[in-house]
Amino acid sequence: MEPFKPVTLDDLRRRDLDLWAWCNDCCHNRVLALAPLLARFGPGQTAGGVAAWVRCSRCGSRRVETRPAYEGGGLVSSHRWHQPPEAGG
Numbered sequence: 001m002e003p004f005k006p007v008t009l010d011d012l013r014r015r016d017l018d019l020w021a022w023c024n025d026c027c028h029n030r031v032l033a034l035a036p037l038l039a040r041f042g043p044g045q046t047a048g049g050v051a052a053w054v055r056c057s058r059c060g061s062r063r064v065e066t067r068p069a070y071e072g073g074g075l076v077s078s079h080r081w082h083q084p085p086e087a088g089g
Contacts, residue, residue: 009034009050010043012068019047020069023056030057031069 012019012034019032037050051066 006046006048007068008043009038009041009045009047012047013038013043015068018069019050019066021051021054022065022067023059023061024063024065025061026056026059028056028058032066 009019018034019037020029021032022029032050032054037045041050041053047066047068051064054064054066055062056064
């Protein structure tokens with residue numbers, strides 16, 4: 001059995017997929033276009049590795065996860081079990 005190989009931006013390009021980002025603090029999420037990411041990070045960057053460079057556009061958090069934006073993933077691929085912290089607490 002071959003060892004696990006992380007998905008790269010080039011793998012996403014070849015499959016015509018974008019990158020999906022999820023904020024672990026406020027649950028904001030969005031699909032990130034692949035072309036600008038390829039231009040900035042290059043084809044060898046891993047899909048998960050982009051998270052280290054992403055900041056949430058809603059709350060400013062850097063606690064963001066990234067993964068391939070598979071069509072139809074919807075709530076199945078989101079972290080809906082994660083609840084944002086309650087205000088004031």
